[in-house]
Amino acid sequence: MNRTRTIQEVQRSMRLKKIFRVSVMSAIIYAAAIIYFFPILYMFLSGFKSEFQAVRPSFVFKPTLETYGKVLSDPNMYGYLRNSFFQVFAGTLISLVLGMPAAFVLVFGKFRKRESNEKIYMWFITTILLPPVAVLIPLYTWYQTFNLNRTPLGLLIAYIGFHVPIVVWMLYSFVSDIPVEIMEASEIDGCTRMQQLLFMAVPLARTGIIASGLLVAVFIWNEFFLGFNLTSNVTATLPVYMARFREQQGMFIAQLSASSTIAILPAVVLGWMTQKSLVKGLTMGAVKG
Amino acid sequence: MKKKHDWVFVLPAILVVAVMTQVPFILTIVYSTLRWNLARPDMPIKFAGIDNYLYFMRIENWKEIPEFYSIVWQTVMITGLTLAICTITGFLMSLLLDTTVPGVNFARTLILGPFFVMSTASGVIWKTTILNTTFGWYGVIAKALGFTSVDLLSYYPIPVIIFLFVWQWMPFFVLVILAGLQGISFDLIDSMRIDGVNWFQATFLIKLPMITNHIRVAVMLGLIFIVKEFGLILVTTAGGPGTRSYTLPYAVYMEVFNASNVGRASALATMTVAMTLIAVNMLYRSLKKRSAI
Numbered sequence: 408m409n410r411t412r413t414i415q416e417v418q419r420s421m422r423l424k425k426i427f428r429v430s431v432m433s434a435i436i437y438a439a440a441i442i443y444f445f446p447i448l449y450m451f452l453s454g455f456k457s458e459f460q461a462v463r464p465s466f467v468f469k470p471t472l473e474t475y476g477k478v479l480s481d482p483n484m485y486g487y488l489r490n491s492f493f494q495v496f497a498g499t500l501i502s503l504v505l506g507m508p509a510a511f512v513l514v515f516g517k518f519r520k521r522e523s524n525e526k527i528y529m530w531f532i533t534t535i536l537l538p539p540v541a542v543l544i545p546l547y548t549w550y551q552t553f554n555l556n557r558t559p560l561g562l563l564i565a566y567i568g569f570h571v572p573i574v575v576w577m578l579y580s581f582v583s584d585i586p587v588e589i590m591e592a593s594e595i596d597g598c599t600r601m602q603q604l605l606f607m608a609v610p611l612a613r614t615g616i617i618a619s620g621l622l623v624a625v626f627i628w629n630e631f632f633l634g635f636n637l638t639s640n641v642t643a644t645l646p647v648y649m650a651r652f653r654e655q656q657g658m659f660i661a662q663l664s665a666s667s668t669i670a671i672l673p674a675v676v677l678g679w680m681t682q683k684s685l686v687k688g689l690t691m692g693a694v695k696g
Numbered sequence: 697m698k699k700k701h702d703w704v705f706v707l708p709a710i711l712v713v714a715v716m717t718q719v720p721f722i723l724t725i726v727y728s729t730l731r732w733n734l735a736r737p738d739m740p741i742k743f744a745g746i747d748n749y750l751y752f753m754r755i756e757n758w759k760e761i762p763e764f765y766s767i768v769w770q771t772v773m774i775t776g777l778t779l780a781i782c783t784i785t786g787f788l789m790s791l792l793l794d795t796t797v798p799g800v801n802f803a804r805t806l807i808l809g810p811f812f813v814m815s816t817a818s819g820v821i822w823k824t825t826i827l828n829t830t831f832g833w834y835g836v837i838a839k840a841l842g843f844t845s846v847d848l849l850s851y852y853p854i855p856v857i858i859f860l861f862v863w864q865w866m867p868f869f870v871l872v873i874l875a876g877l878q879g880i881s882f883d884l885i886d887s888m889r890i891d892g893v894n895w896f897q898a899t900f901l902i903k904l905p906m907i908t909n910h911i912r913v914a915v916m917l918g919l920i921f922i923v924k925e926f927g928l929i930l931v932t933t934a935g936g937p938g939t940r941s942y943t944l945p946y947a948v949y950m951e952v953f954n955a956s957n958v959g960r961a962s963a964l965a966t967m968t969v970a971m972t973l974i975a976v977n978m979l980y981r982s983l984k985k986r987s988a989i
Contacts, residue, residue: 440807441806443809449825464825464832464836511705513706518702527710536920537717541721567712571709604705649816660824663824671812679809
């Protein structure tokens, strides 16, 4: 019998098909995400194992806080953590303090030559292209002669030099979003540049400032090349501490997992928080330009 | 007017950046012409012309091509293959994630994770908990399946390094490409559906050309960041076995810290920078040309 289907039947079969498709898609997406994230997940879990349990890879274990406690009470780890926090806070703050006024006058400022704004902006961009290897050798020799590798300030100024261009680059697109009219109006009302910067540009571009600050914080937190080569034992940062585990073939897995969890957690959490504005800052100038 | 004051706002930034990046770079170029060995304080520092460059580049005997060329080749291969694989898998992953199934945001967040992990931590994690032949998942699974596990890091150093780079950098490509895909308007997607465009056409003939700019940005930034990767190589293979997984930044590091030869290291660093800038420039132009058509 060739029976024509009612509208309800057609709708129901379509709905079932859609549910089926969505569940297959979800399964694939979840599987991909979990496989991709597996090393980090396993690392996180292994931190709760005792050293004896961690020898064999497995998901079955009795969770204990013993390893985290051991790692956190290690005075070495404490020193590296303190150095990292210092570099991140001071480096990010100073990069923003230097970068924000620069980005602001590059958008709204008037220089003697009109094309100066564009030229200075491009100069900042090209310094981003410079790999750190280009500066390593002179900095290394200076730091050795003047003992700058024994004080955290040495690494700090290197980080500021490398991250100010990134701040300028990201903030430039956020500051450009501020309407020119309100700046002109404030100028007629007698605002100085300083007032414009502090009371108008900074509040209006605050999402951009937060986003670029967090991005720079993540970059400094993870930076290894300069941190490794321009520091001594007392000033080294967490990535250098993590690199020390490279010689231990399969030993202290639990300790390694707990330390790396502590080392990566701040950056991963900050990164997740900033992902939206990160895309905007990274692509806006480049995609439209 | 207040024209003069505007300089004051940008000057500190310019000064710091110039002193910490441009001046050292110029000094690197100067050093590269000097015979200067930190381990030999008895030998005076003196001008050596292009000797340091010749030391790496001169080919005396065609049967033994200097190590420098293989290091350059390894760097090009690692960077190029990483970028290519990141672009392809990143695009496919973005297509997968450009849907509206429940929980897709959580999946996106998980996939983004590795990008924010410091390279030394991801190196030691992969090396000890996964790739290790006795204590890692790889060893255990291989044993359970009846294979004898070979030490991947010493037999296939470059493929493993590329794999780890891709693991770390693909999320960044997904981040940028996904932003491009989500910028495509719903009207367009609706009209594609009405016109009966199939999946293949929709993806590769319509969506892909629309996001070339995003891919270009991802590849450019990826190139800039991946060329300077150093920590991962140091912790996983330490350049070995021998020099088989050296890259140029790693070779510079070894030349300063092991050989203490400032002159030669500077020559290598200068060549690294020159090659990076040439690559970025070429990439930029070729991609720009293509997107103009």
